Amino acid sequence: MNAAASRTVPAGQARPERMVPPMPLASRQMRRNRDVGHDGMARAALFLAPALAIYGLFTLVPIGATLGLSVTDAAGLNSVARFNGAANYVSLAGDPIFWTALRQTVVWLVLHVLLAGGVGFALALAIAQLRATQVFFRSALFLPHVVSLAVVGVIWAKIYDPFFGLINGGLHAIGLDSLARGWLSEPALVLFSVNVASSWQGFGLYMLLFLAGLQNIDHSLYDAAEIDGASPWRKLLHVTIPGLRDVMTFVVSLALINGLKGFATIWVMTQGGPFYRSELLTTYIYKLAFQFQEQGRAAALCVILSLIAIAITIVFNRWREKQP
Amino acid sequence: MSERSRSDWPIVAGLAIPSIFLLGPFVWLILSSLKTEDEIATANPFAMPQMAMYQNYLDAWRIGGFGELIINSAINVVAVLLLTIAICAPAGYAFAKMRFRGANIVFYALILGLTVPIQAIIVPLYQLLSGLGLLDSLLGVTLAQTGNGVPFGVFLMRNFFRTVPDELVEAAKIDGCSHWRILTRIFLPVSQPALLALVVISAMSTWNDFFLPLVVLISPEAQTLPLGLVRFAGSYTTDHRLVFAGTVISFLPIVLLYIATQRRFTEGLTQGALKG
Numbered sequence: 001m002n003a004a005a006s007r008t009v010p011a012g013q014a015r016p017e018r019m020v021p022p023m024p025l026a027s028r029q030m031r032r033n034r035d036v037g038h039d040g041m042a043r044a045a046l047f048l049a050p051a052l053a054i055y056g057l058f059t060l061v062p063i064g065a066t067l068g069l070s071v072t073d074a075a076g077l078n079s080v081a082r083f084n085g086a087a088n089y090v091s092l093a094g095d096p097i098f099w100t101a102l103r104q105t106v107v108w109l110v111l112h113v114l115l116a117g118g119v120g121f122a123l124a125l126a127i128a129q130l131r132a133t134q135v136f137f138r139s140a141l142f143l144p145h146v147v148s149l150a151v152v153g154v155i156w157a158k159i160y161d162p163f164f165g166l167i168n169g170g171l172h173a174i175g176l177d178s179l180a181r182g183w184l185s186e187p188a189l190v191l192f193s194v195n196v197a198s199s200w201q202g203f204g205l206y207m208l209l210f211l212a213g214l215q216n217i218d219h220s221l222y223d224a225a226e227i228d229g230a231s232p233w234r235k236l237l238h239v240t241i242p243g244l245r246d247v248m249t250f251v252v253s254l255a256l257i258n259g260l261k262g263f264a265t266i267w268v269m270t271q272g273g274p275f276y277r278s279e280l281l282t283t284y285i286y287k288l289a290f291q292f293q294e295q296g297r298a299a300a301l302c303v304i305l306s307l308i309a310i311a312i313t314i315v316f317n318r319w320r321e322k323q324p
Numbered sequence: 325m326s327e328r329s330r331s332d333w334p335i336v337a338g339l340a341i342p343s344i345f346l347l348g349p350f351v352w353l354i355l356s357s358l359k360t361e362d363e364i365a366t367a368n369p370f371a372m373p374q375m376a377m378y379q380n381y382l383d384a385w386r387i388g389g390f391g392e393l394i395i396n397s398a399i400n401v402v403a404v405l406l407l408t409i410a411i412c413a414p415a416g417y418a419f420a421k422m423r424f425r426g427a428n429i430v431f432y433a434l435i436l437g438l439t440v441p442i443q444a445i446i447v448p449l450y451q452l453l454s455g456l457g458l459l460d461s462l463l464g465v466t467l468a469q470t471g472n473g474v475p476f477g478v479f480l481m482r483n484f485f486r487t488v489p490d491e492l493v494e495a496a497k498i499d500g501c502s503h504w505r506i507l508t509r510i511f512l513p514v515s516q517p518a519l520l521a522l523v524v525i526s527a528m529s530t531w532n533d534f535f536l537p538l539v540v541l542i543s544p545e546a547q548t549l550p551l552g553l554v555r556f557a558g559s560y561t562t563d564h565r566l567v568f569a570g571t572v573i574s575f576l577p578i579v580l581l582y583i584a585t586q587r588r589f590t591e592g593l594t595q596g597a598l599k600g
Contacts, residue, residue: 043503044424051415051474052430054407058449058471059437065448119342126339133332137339139586141346146582147575148532150550154557154571158356159349164367164564166352173368200346205597212594254597261441264534268554282443282535289447290539302444313439 063306069299076293088300098301101272101279104191105260105308108280111192112259115199117251120206125240127207128214138211145204153268156197160184160269184270187277194278198265202258206251213247214240246320253316260309281305357381357568364564377565384569387560389544393552394577397531400462400469400548404530405523407470408477412522413515415474416481417507421493438475442535450539460542468540469530477522483599484518485511521596524589531578549574 070088074081092098127137147155159166160183168180183193221239230238241248263282266272272279272287281301289298356364357380358373385391419427442449449468450459458464488511496506512519537551547555553574557567582589 044418044422044427047414047418047422047503047507048430051411051478054411054467054471055434055437055474056471058452058468059440059445059474060433062445062448062452063436063440065451066445069447119346123339123342126335129335130332133336137336137343138590139583141343142586142590143347143350143579143582146528146578148534148550148578150532150534150554151571151574154553154567154574155349155353157557158353158564158567158571164364164369166349166369169367169369173370200349205593208590208594209597212598250598257441261443263443264550267534267538268557282441285443285446286535286539289450295447299447302447306440306444309441309444310439 066299066302066306069296070303072296072299074295074299076295081296084296088297091297092300092304097276097279097284100276101281101284102304104277104279105281107191108195108262109256109259111195112199112202112262113252113255115195116202117206117255119199120203120251121210121248123203123207124210124214125236128211138208142204142208144201147201149198149201149262149264150268152197152201153265156194156200156265157184157269159197160193185274187275190270190274190278194265194269197269198259198262201265202255206255209247209251209254210244213244217243249316249320253312256312256316257309260305260312281308353568353572357565357572359565359568361563361565364568380565380569381573384556384566384573387566388552388556388570388573390549390552390570390573392545393547393549396462396547396552397549400466401527401530403462403466404469404473405526407466408473408526409519409522411470412474412477412481413512414507415478416485417503417511419478419482420485420488421490421506422503434475434478437472438479442472446535446539453540459540460546462541462546462548465533465536465540465548468536469533473526473529477526480522480525480596480599481515481518484515488514517591517595518599520588520592521599524592525596528593 069081071083071085072081073084073087123141127134127141130137144152160168162168162180162182162185165183167183171177171180181189184190217240221243222235225235225239261282262280263286266278266280266283267286270278272283282305285298285301285305288294288301352369355373356369358376358378359380360374360377363371363373418424419431453459453464453468456464458467492510493506496510501509532550533548534550534554537548538554541547541551544552544555553570556570560566
């Protein structure tokens with residue numbers, strides 16, 4: 001340790017800071033006495049600057065600029081955008097495709113939570129009971145999650161192929177042709193079909209999180225339940241599920257946010273079709289901004305998407321804080 | 325005792341059917357990628373290939389330019405990782421162990437970026453990259469992905485650094501260490517779990533990213549692997565053997581990497597998701 005380096009520690013210019021978590025009095029006392037822990041904005045800024053510069057330029061400024069763009073008539077990249085008040089929001093409110101995309105986004109989120117979260121939960125419950133083969137099953141069933149969602153889209157477009165796809169081909173091979181469907185061409189099925197593909201990619205992460213949560217449940221609770229003669233069902237209901245409450249809240253919020261960001265599978269498999277029946281807010285943003293060249297309206301939709309994401313986050317943080 | 329000696333078999337039997345359904349697509353893809361176009365046209369997914377058509381892989385590799393795509397994606401991932409660690413570790417340290425004015429504001433500014441999805445900022449982001457001359461360049465994608473990942477990286481490092489006792493910092497200061505030395509000589513060496521989590525999560529999200537490359541990258545030389553595969557599949561819709569082989573080429577590198585490192589991979593991902 002270099003003694004000369006101590007000269008570079010600034011002593012006086014720092015001001016006390018309010019956000020510091022409460023610390024033991026002894027430690028606080030020590031800081032004051034020895035002049036350690038006083039860091040001015042200047043010193044902290046050196047540590048923060050690189051991160052804040054890149055974050056500010058590529059995320060924070062665009063967030064602000066989106067708000068600004070959403071109240072202009074920006075259309076096409078070269079034209080001059082003029083302020084037009086709430087016109088973009090009004091126009092979206094009268095746009096049936098917007099309402100379709102919003103409704104389908106909600107359905108998409110719920111399906112993702114139920115399918116990916118549900119499968120992840122059920123598998124975690126089963127795998128947690130395993131001894132020798134636990135690592136094998138956990139690793140094998142996690143595999144779909146390492147595949148990129150765009151690649152998943154290409155894979156499942158093949159699986160759903162009406163003629164030689166795995167599903168219709170498999171049904172044909174076992175003589176159940178009557179069950180074959182146009183999984184991606186029938187308007188009533190398409191959103192569900194694509195969601196299955198996305199959820200196939202997603203469940204592995206939720207399974208891992210549930211497994212981690214199950215490991216944290218106090219095992220003596222099960223022993224106590226066993227002594228009381230509780231059935232497996234009652235153990236699940238009264239020990240496992242209450243013990244997993246935090247993880248469950250977390251998984252549901254994560255699945256909702258992941259679902260809200262869903263884009264790749266839809267874009268690769270259907271581009272929102274047929275007849276907008278698999279359109280989501282994200283795919284509609286892409287179309288408005290980069291195909292229809294209506295940047296102003298796209299920005300207004302971006303603001304709505306952000307508000308939904310913020311609302312989900314706030315609701316779940318409140319919920320988590322309220323829990324005992 | 326009964327707990328330990330209990331056999332896995334009843335549960336393994338119960339897991340067999342869901343496992344076949346969940347992992348069947350991989351088997352089907354690999355089998356199909358080794359078939360001729362005629363065999364694929366018979367539409368029997370359970371049939372084995374007559375003879376393994378390795379030629380499909382050679383053709384797909386050449387036509388799709390997968391070598392270049394994999395290199396581009398690898399460069400993209402490595403650059404995002406290096407940048408992210410280099411900028412998020414000091415920032416996380418500042419939040420955990422330095423006291424400064426304005427910490428609250430910076431904190432909330434980061435939370436905002438953690439919440440807003442990338443799709444919701446794409447319009448100005450595109451204009452910005454265009455203005456900087458970074459459209460159609462891996463550098464532009466890398467910078468934007470790094471910027472977008474800053475909140476997660478900073479919170480992850482901060483949460484870990486906070487668990488390092490203050491006494492350690494104070495002792496090092498008395499010995500004359502600057503904050504920079506404390507960070508690089510004391511904090512980073514003990515932060516392997518946090519760095520592992522950051523590496524796994526950043527690498528996965530970068531490697532898998534599709535939206536930003538789709539918007540920003542146009543020319544074939546600059547494409548990343550998922551985007552390249554999607555465009556390849558879109559151009560050769562009737563050459564199914566090529567698309568099957570290309571798909572396997574696209575997921576094989578990451579699947580093999582996962583299998584080789586699975587314990588650390590899983591640990592990093594779980595820790596990162598729970599602590600981030």
